[in-house]
Amino acid sequence: MANSKSALKRVRQIATRTTRNKSLTSRMKTLRRKTLEAAASGDKETAQKTYSEFTSAVDKCYKNNIIHANKAANLKSKTNKHLTA
Numbered sequence: 001m002a003n004s005k006s007a008l009k010r011v012r013q014i015a016t017r018t019t020r021n022k023s024l025t026s027r028m029k030t031l032r033r034k035t036l037e038a039a040a041s042g043d044k045e046t047a048q049k050t051y052s053e054f055t056s057a058v059d060k061c062y063k064n065n066i067i068h069a070n071k072a073a074n075l076k077s078k079t080n081k082h083l084t085a
Contacts, residue, residue, distance in 0.1 A: 048083070055076050
């Protein structure tokens with residue numbers, strides 16, 4: 001356990017940031033799964049709508065330094081590849 005006041009504060013900050021980051025990454029993964037399922041079922045309209053939400057969530061994660069820029073680009077590219085196929 002932390003011994004100093006500053007270390008205790010860091011533990012609290014990390015816990016807060018972890019929960020925030022976890023909710024954003026979970027949303028990103030869920031939207032990707034919904035997009036891929038809609039593309040696989042052939043529902044183009046739903047797939048495009050969820051893809052738009054997915055790219056927004058990915059960009060938000062990138063902006064908040066939760067994922068790397070290349071990871072964001074790869075996720076969007078691979079998901080779009082499934083939509084066009």
